[in-house]
Amino acid sequence: MKILVAEKIAQKGIDTLMESGMEVDVKLGITREELLASIKNYDAIIVRSVTKINEEFYEHATNLKVVGRAGNGVDNIEMDGATKRGIIVVNTPDANTVSAAEHTIGLLLSSGRNIPQANALIKDKKWDRSKFTGVELLNKTVGIVGLGRIGSLVATRLQSFGMHVIAYDPYITDERFKKFGAEKKETLAELVKESDFITVHTPKTDETFGMIGDEEFKIAKKGVRVVNCARGGIIDEAALERALKNGIVASAGIDVLVDEPNPVSPLIDLDNVVITPHLGADTFEAQDNVGLTVAKEVIHALRGEMVPNAVNLPTLQHQELESIKPYLSLGEILGKFYHQLRKDSINKIEIIYSGDVAKYETSVITLSILKGIFEPILKEQVNYVNASLIAKNRGIDVIEAKGSDALNYLNLVRIIITSKEKQFTIAGTISGKGQERVVEVNGYELDLSPSKYMIVAKNIDRPGIIGQVGTLLGVNKINIATMQVSRNFKGETALMFLTVDSDVPKHTLEVLTNIDGIVKVKFIRL
Numbered sequence: 116m117k118i119l120v121a122e123k124i125a126q127k128g129i130d131t132l133m134e135s136g137m138e139v140d141v142k143l144g145i146t147r148e149e150l151l152a153s154i155k156n157y158d159a160i161i162v163r164s165v166t167k168i169n170e171e172f173y174e175h176a177t178n179l180k181v182v183g184r185a186g187n188g189v190d191n192i193e194m195d196g197a198t199k200r201g202i203i204v205v206n207t208p209d210a211n212t213v214s215a216a217e218h219t220i221g222l223l224l225s226s227g228r229n230i231p232q233a234n235a236l237i238k239d240k241k242w243d244r245s246k247f248t249g250v251e252l253l254n255k256t257v258g259i260v261g262l263g264r265i266g267s268l269v270a271t272r273l274q275s276f277g278m279h280v281i282a283y284d285p286y287i288t289d290e291r292f293k294k295f296g297a298e299k300k301e302t303l304a305e306l307v308k309e310s311d312f313i314t315v316h317t318p319k320t321d322e323t324f325g326m327i328g329d330e331e332f333k334i335a336k337k338g339v340r341v342v343n344c345a346r347g348g349i350i351d352e353a354a355l356e357r358a359l360k361n362g363i364v365a366s367a368g369i370d371v372l373v374d375e376p377n378p379v380s381p382l383i384d385l386d387n388v389v390i391t392p393h394l395g396a397d398t399f400e401a402q403d404n405v406g407l408t409v410a411k412e413v414i415h416a417l418r419g420e421m422v423p424n425a426v427n428l429p430t431l432q433h434q435e436l437e438s439i440k441p442y443l444s445l446g447e448i449l450g451k452f453y454h455q456l457r458k459d460s461i462n463k464i465e466i467i468y469s470g471d472v473a474k475y476e477t478s479v480i481t482l483s484i485l486k487g488i489f490e491p492i493l494k495e496q497v498n499y500v501n502a503s504l505i506a507k508n509r510g511i512d513v514i515e516a517k518g519s520d521a522l523n524y525l526n527l528v529r530i531i532i533t534s535k536e537k538q539f540t541i542a543g544t545i546s547g548k549g550q551e552r553v554v555e556v557n558g559y560e561l562d563l564s565p566s567k568y569m570i571v572a573k574n575i576d577r578p579g580i581i582g583q584v585g586t587l588l589g590v591n592k593i594n595i596a597t598m599q600v601s602r603n604f605k606g607e608t609a610l611m612f613l614t615v616d617s618d619v620p621k622h623t624l625e626v627l628t629n630i631d632g633i634v635k636v637k638f639i640r641l
């Protein structure tokens with residue numbers, strides 16, 4: 116597998132990639148033309164905020180499986196394009212939040228006290244204190260827009276300066292405002308009217324781009340001070356320029372611009388603006404953290420494993436992912452039975468989670484089941500990212516439910532697949548020892564520890580058949596590891612499940628099918 120590192124990440128991250136045995140090319144400053152011409156040779160790319168991962172890029176990236184964003188914001192990555200191609204996008208949302216919060220406070224203090232301007236003057240060997248009088252933070256009101264990871268760190272830190280913290284974030288609970296000591300504002304206008312300082316910490320979305328503009332500056336306190344260490348344009352640049360010039364805004368601390376990495380903006384030339392070139396995450400600690408995290412995630416994703424920070428998948432905390440892992444494996448195994456037993460098109464897949472498993476983020480387990488169902492017929496074209504899209508495009512209804520009865524098991528995952536006329540059911544559990552068990556196939560109860568090679572045979576329930584199957588496999592040098600027979604009624608049909616130590620050639624399966632009393636034989640490869 117080949118990975119392209121297109122923007123600078125910490126050496127620790129590069130070392131981790133190399134140690135994984137993957138081939139790594141570090142091409143910092145690669146031109147767009149070179150990138151588009153060579154990206155077809157790579158399985159993964161690692162970028163920061165500069166490289167545009169858009170439709171044009173995807174059209175050239177014919178072998179790409181993973182985009183690793185060394186950082187938080189994914190506004191330079193077109194998500195739909197990735198998802199429809201099954202490309203997994205991973206980021207490192209927690210790795211640089213402290214650095215970004217500290218940089219925010221640095222910008223707030225340095226713009227409020229004119230520190231960089233005074234520094235530049237004295238370095239020019241000029242002593243002048245008259246122009247640099249600033250403001251204290253004590254007893255001032257700071258309005259935080261977006262009380263997520265970074266906004267909340269800023270809130271708690273600014274309280275230690277004796278500031279009154281108010282916040283606007285319509286998407287979080289009242290408890291979160293309380294937890295971070297922020298007074299909740301119902302509208303952005305309320306926050307703007309009451310703030311001496313405003314700092315924005317939302318992602319860049321259609322709703323947030325330009326959310327602080329001329330209208331807000333009209334109602335803001337005269338002399339308000341603003342900080343944008345989130346994304347360029349959340350505070351409208353042209354409106355901010357006007358407000359800084361007409362004295363509505365006394366100062367601004369800016370880390371991000373709409374057009375990056377282009378150092379051209381009217382804001383740059385204004386004396387009352389302190390500006391940095393997107394340095395929020397640029398600390399040794401954050402970069403080590405980001406580099407290492409993104410490297411590990413890209414390796415996991417390339418190996419087809421679920422990763423905690425996959426942006427185009429349901430979000431999982433690391434701990435939850437650890438608890439859920441056995442079910443991901445179980446789900447994939449159960450799913451893989453279907454198309455190896457049946458050649459037909461599916462209309463509906465119902466999945467019922469009961470017992471312990473029901474308390475987890477089961478949508479991720481559903482993805483693993485879908486991945487398992489499609490893998491035997493689509494091979495590597497299916498993964499966690501595109502599995503539900505594949506189901507949708509095939510017109511399959513996927514229904515997830517939580518059941519109240521796990522029968523005698525600690526947990527139970529039961530799948531009912533409906534095709535044109537028939538239904539197929541399969542159920543499995545994770546045992547107390549953490550092992551996957553298949554406990555039902557089409558109404559036949561069993562306790563199967565699934566293995567790489569399995570034979571499933573339907574037979575008439577009468578003496579002699581099991582012995583013939585054993586003898587024939589022996590003659591054909593196939594070693595049986597385990598065998599189970601399940602029947603519901605004496606003398607009717609039974610299901611035979613054999614785990615074997617090797618692949619079984621087609622002709623051997625045909626010989627088995629020819630045994631008198633065998634109805635059909637299927638081979639399952641996991």
Ligand SMILES: NC(=O)c1ccc[n+]([C@@H]2O[C@H](COP(=O)([O-])OP(=O)(O)OC[C@H]3O[C@@H](n4cnc5c(N)ncnc54)[C@H](O)[C@@H]3O)[C@@H](O)[C@H]2O)c1
Nearest residue numbers: 188215261262263264265284286316317318344345395396
């Ligand atoms: N300058 C840097 O180097 C740097 C570093 C890291 C992150 N960032 C940026 O900082 C920002 C915040 O990152 P985070 O990790 O805290 O994100 P987060 O997802 O944890 O929090 C964002 C918050 O914004 C809220 N929000 C969304 N839309 C909103 C709206 N219309 N009005 C009010 N609130 C809204 C969300 O509910 C959420 O609570 C992002 O834009 C990220 O890209 C910048």
Ligand SMILES: O=C(O)CC[C@@H](O)C(=O)O
Nearest residue numbers: 163164186187188211396
């Ligand atoms: O360093 C970067 O690439 C940007 C960091 C930051 O804006 C982020 O979104 O994580």
